[in-house]
Amino acid sequence: MRRADRLFQIIQVLRRTRRPLTADAIAAELETSKRTIYRDIATLIGQRVPIRGEAGMGYILEKGFDLPPLMLTPDEIEAAVLGAQWVSVNADPVLARAAEDLMAKIADTVPERLRPFVLEPASRAPRPWSREPDRIDMSRTRSQIHEGRKIRLRYRDEQGRDSERVIWPIAIGYHDAVRILAAWCELRHDFRSFRTDRVVEADYLDDKYPERREALRAKWRRSLVWEVPKDV
The missing domain is CATH 1.10.10.10 (Winged helix-like DNA-binding domain superfamily/Winged helix DNA-binding domain)
Incomplete structure (x- = not known):
């Protein structure tokens, strides 16, 4: 080296x-x-x-130090492009467009000798066979997560029963066929996972939840494993 x-x-x-x-x-x-x-x-x-x-x-x-943003190695470019490919075909439309823009920016700014790692990568993310459509605004949901704000949901479970609840959204998870919204549920007084294709209605509240988002996320990581719930 x-x-x-x-x-x-x-x-x-x-x-x-x-x-x-x-x-x-x-x-x-x-x-x-x-x-x-x-x-x-x-x-x-x-x-x-x-x-x-x-x-x-x-x-x-020390914090605050950074290198020029695109001093990337070939492996780093390959990793970034593979991740962006996956997002472009699996995420919601806003993130998918952002992933396409990211790949275009990388291709435009890396040296000519590294451009094939973007335009002709050795790895490629597969397209999903099928995916149920989201019935919630995913972009707005991500904003609520980042801001630590509550969401009021009307949700339909596997048996077709509706319920209303206020949740503290934590993270969005991606499965082969569905997306999952992980949250603290005020109704159940516990962490729950909600399929985004089963949301009937969502009201995005201005109320912040009373716990720091980082602390709540740490508790969730200790207590919950991603799985598609049968009943929430």
């Missing part, structure tokens, strides 16, 4: 984690010596890259 590439990779390794990484761990990932990592980190610090730490204790990249 060229030294310039290795310096770039050290920054990439550090930016992936919030915990200090030792020179041993970095050297193992980059398949080089610990002494080389010490020299490279000293070089980066000399170039004003905000790396904190010291030998034996570990290193961390």
Whole structure:
């Protein structure tokens, strides 16, 4: 590996984690010596890259530092394009358009030698066989999730029974045939999953739910596994 590439990779390794990484761990990932990592980190610090730490204790990249946005490796381009392909055929129309725009932007801005990784990728995401249509505004739902605001739902279960409830939306999950909205349900006093094709009506409330979204999401991760519910 060229030294310039290795310096770039050290920054990439550090930016992936919030915990200090030792020179041993970095050297193992980059398949080089610990002494080389010490020299490279000293070089980066000399170039004003905000790396904190010291030998034996570990290193961390301070917040606020970033590389030019499209200094991408071929594998990173392939990963981004594969993910965008999947979104373009599986997500709602707004996200699908955004995925198409993303691939076009990458193709327009990467160096000419890397453009085939965008236009002629070795990997391709499959199209779904079939998918039930969403009966809820997915773009508006994502906004409620980001803002930590409630939604009032009228929902029809597998037996065709309707119920009304107020939920605290957490995340949207994608299955082969349906999409799932995970949320805290005020009616059930517990986490529930709602199929987006079974929503009868949705009212997007201004009320914020009383718990921090990050804390609520952490509780949900500990208690819930994605599955298509039979009855919510």
